[in-house]
Amino acid sequence: xxxxxxxxxxxTGPVTPLWMRVFVLARYGFAEAWSSKITITLFTLxxxxxxxxxxxxxxxxxxxxxxxxxxxSHRMLxxxxxxxLGALQMQSWIALVLTAWITPRLISFDLADNALPxxxxxxxxxxxxxxxxxxxxxxxxSVVTWVPCLLLFVYQCYxxxxxxxxxxxxIAAGMFVGAIxxxxxxxxxxxxxxxxxxxxxxxTAVIFGAVFVPAGVGAIVNAVLxxxxxxxxxxxxxxxxLWQRLLGAPxxxxxxxxxxxxxxxxxxxxxxxxxxxxxxARIRAREVVRG
Amino acid sequence: xxxxxxxxxxxxMQQPWDLWWIQALRLTRIEVKRNLFSWRASWIYFLAxxxxxxxxxxxxxxxxxxxxxxxxxxxxxxxxQFYYIRLGIFFGCLGIFSRLIRGEMIERSLHFYFLxxxxxxxILLAKFAAGSISALLLFxxxxxxxxxxxxxxxxxxxxxxxxxxxxxxxxxAYLMIxxxxxxxxxxxxxxxxxxxxxxTPAAMIVxxxxxxxxxxxxxxxKISVASYLRHLMPVNVPAEGIFALLTVQTEAESVxxxxxxxxxxxxxxxxxSCYRIRTFxxxxxxx
Numbered sequence: 001x002x003x004x005x006x007x008x009x010x011x012t013g014p015v016t017p018l019w020m021r022v023f024v025l026a027r028y029g030f031a032e033a034w035s036s037k038i039t040i041t042l043f044t045l046x047x048x049x050x051x052x053x054x055x056x057x058x059x060x061x062x063x064x065x066x067x068x069x070x071x072x073s074h075r076m077l078x079x080x081x082x083x084x085l086g087a088l089q090m091q092s093w094i095a096l097v098l099t100a101w102i103t104p105r106l107i108s109f110d111l112a113d114n115a116l117p118x119x120x121x122x123x124x125x126x127x128x129x130x131x132x133x134x135x136x137x138x139x140x141x142s143v144v145t146w147v148p149c150l151l152l153f154v155y156q157c158y159x160x161x162x163x164x165x166x167x168x169x170x171i172a173a174g175m176f177v178g179a180i181x182x183x184x185x186x187x188x189x190x191x192x193x194x195x196x197x198x199x200x201x202x203x204t205a206v207i208f209g210a211v212f213v214p215a216g217v218g219a220i221v222n223a224v225l226x227x228x229x230x231x232x233x234x235x236x237x238x239x240x241x242l243w244q245r246l247l248g249a250p251x252x253x254x255x256x257x258x259x260x261x262x263x264x265x266x267x268x269x270x271x272x273x274x275x276x277x278x279x280x281a282r283i284r285a286r287e288v289v290r291g
Numbered sequence: 292x293x294x295x296x297x298x299x300x301x302x303x304m305q306q307p308w309d310l311w312w313i314q315a316l317r318l319t320r321i322e323v324k325r326n327l328f329s330w331r332a333s334w335i336y337f338l339a340x341x342x343x344x345x346x347x348x349x350x351x352x353x354x355x356x357x358x359x360x361x362x363x364x365x366x367x368x369x370x371x372q373f374y375y376i377r378l379g380i381f382f383g384c385l386g387i388f389s390r391l392i393r394g395e396m397i398e399r400s401l402h403f404y405f406l407x408x409x410x411x412x413x414i415l416l417a418k419f420a421a422g423s424i425s426a427l428l429l430f431x432x433x434x435x436x437x438x439x440x441x442x443x444x445x446x447x448x449x450x451x452x453x454x455x456x457x458x459x460x461x462x463x464a465y466l467m468i469x470x471x472x473x474x475x476x477x478x479x480x481x482x483x484x485x486x487x488x489x490x491t492p493a494a495m496i497v498x499x500x501x502x503x504x505x506x507x508x509x510x511x512x513k514i515s516v517a518s519y520l521r522h523l524m525p526v527n528v529p530a531e532g533i534f535a536l537l538t539v540q541t542e543a544e545s546v547x548x549x550x551x552x553x554x555x556x557x558x559x560x561x562x563x564s565c566y567r568i569r570t571f572x573x574x575x576x577x578x
Contacts, residue, residue: 038492101492199397201389204491209382213338216378220342223366224349 021124025132026139032109033102033140042101046094046144053087053152061159079156081249084171088149088243092182093236095141096211102140103190104203106133111282112198120285130191130279137187146179174246182239185268192275195282211235231259232267314409315417322421326387327428335386335425338379339433342370346440360445360452364461367441368526371434371465376472376520377501380430384476385494387426391418392568393484399575412565419481419561426473434469438462457525464525471523471553475516478560485567519553522546 016024033039059066060077110116119129153172157165190207197203214233221230231237242264244252251258326332392415395401404414442449442458452458479497483490504515512518523546 097495100495199394201393201397201489201491202386204489205382205385205389205494208491208495213378213382216374217341217345220345220370220374223369224342224345225352 018123022128022132022135025124025129026135029106029133029136030139032105033136036101036105038101039098039140042094042098043144046091046098047148049087049090049094050148050152053083053090054155056083057152057156057159061156061161079160081168081171081174081247084149084153084175085244085247085249087152088145088175088178088247089240091145091149092179092239092243095145095183095186096208098141098144099137099186099190100204100207103137103187103207104194104197104200106136107191107194108198108200108203111195112200114287116283117285117287126280126283126285130283133191134187137190138183141183141186142179145183146176149175149179171247174243174248178239178243178246181242181268185272188272188275188279192278192282195279228259229263232263238264238267311410311413314413315420318404318409318414318417319421319424322391322418323424326390326421326425332425335383335429338383339429340436342374342379343433343436343440346437350440350444358444360442360448363441363444364526365528367437368461368524369528370437371468372521372524372528375430375434375469376517377498379433380426380469380472381476381498381501383430384422384426384473385480385491387422388419388477388480389484389490389494391422391481391484392571393488393490396573396575402573405573411568411571415481415565415568416561419477419564422477422481423474426477427470430469430473431466434465435462438465461525464523467550468520468523471550472516472520474557475519475553478557478564479516482560482564482567485564485571513552514556516553516556519549519556522549 056077057079059069060079066077110119116129120126124132150172153168153175189210193206193210194200194203197206215236218230218233218237221233222228223230238259240252241259242261244250245261392401395404405411438458438461442453445452453462480490480494483493483497487493501515501517504512504518
């Protein structure tokens, strides 16, 4: 039969519901992120601090083990808000490393290969595309942040000889909210920066630079202009202050250089809006041809 | 012995040094233009000149503040020790020197260089020279501008501090530190870009290594760029707050020992890079 006698017609079979389509992208995103051996290695390394904290909880709740291991130490091992703050901070910085490795894999390849026009010609919106990628990175980061932190909390509830959980639920809530804010911010930041840098190699460096260089600039602003507002550019410090307040742990900044929570939240919101603007400008169904 | 030395000397003299020099010059010129005058390089200008901008604002509002020259001298030393060496020059050199070889791999243009009748060592050293010139021009001029702006606000006292006091000596030391930092980090990142497809994770390990290096045994401290540079700082900055995390105390070394130590490290890294590039294979499909 000759080709011209074929009549082409629209597909009439079952269609994936609109709200489910982003999960297709998320599923492929997960597969791409976790196909790398380095991702698996980073994930395995991220569990090492959790094991250390787990041993800490065991020791704190077991006087016999504590007396055997910490023989000459006069310092009592206590599991409180500061302990969980330490766990959250450790896991959150590992999440930054994981973001710098995974996010460029999710988005830079599509941009470098000019695949966006093909992807967006499918029945999926630009928002759907980004949301699918966001789910993939957010889910991957959840596995190393709030999930292990809450598991530590559950283990402490189980191991404690005293009724502990009810009186300390705010710690669990603080850890959960703090981790969600951090990984949400990291996901948007990673996607925005990766979308602007075509090369994966550069994108990884830019994500680290975007966290550490403003911290240095903030320190210069503080020192040169004799102010404390430069600390708002220091993401590691602002996030630590926010987590500390969410968990109810003691203040670690000096009284004079304390930052208002509203200012921290405003900076995070502004940074996210800037990232969204960057994504809006970059994620478009167009192909760049040079030459 | 004398015969061997003379034959070696004769062999060295027979090499086409003039040709290599011209080739290196041409390559360096091309690379410097690409490093300094392309839109992609704009972020390095930001890294280099953002402290200058902040100091400029300080100069503009400085008359309303109670300023002390000692404080500002210490702040300038802190900016160079903590910002430029640990962040600005580090990330700047990572960008400049990683692009020299790995960037050409990603752009799929490295084979043009390798197919031309130029020795690979000449290509590598020319690219290193170009990266060093670009980094030095940017960060050197930024530090010079920072220095001038810092003391401008003090008027005649500042002028006196620079020309009749320790100012010029400090400026010389800061520029020396910048040169060594650019060359040191440049050599390390050039080598990393030859070894790894993605040199950034390795660079982050280098960053971590530079931070924890002082607690390492003295022998291991010799393989760190920042540890040599610390001994060359003309003004000692006491660490406090967040800076304390990045600051380290080690035994004092003389300026000559620190400079020579770093230069030896740079030469060793470059020699190994020249050895690596001889067997370097281009596989664009895996990039």
